[in-house]
Amino acid sequence: MIYGFAYLGMIIAISAGWVFLAVLKKPDFIEKPLSELKNKIRPFLNPKDDQ
Secondary structure (H helix, E strand, C coil): CHHHHHHHHHHHHHHHHHHHHHHCCCCHHHHHHHHHHHHHHHHHHCCCCCC
């Protein structure tokens, strides 16, 4: 039975972590490099034909 509670606690902790990462505002030291990375790979993901 203790393993069931441990498993439930692990699932709740992982879910709370995902909600924390997805919903709350990220600090600048995380958001700025992520934004720069997205801007660098955006041309490769959606190339435009210059004709």
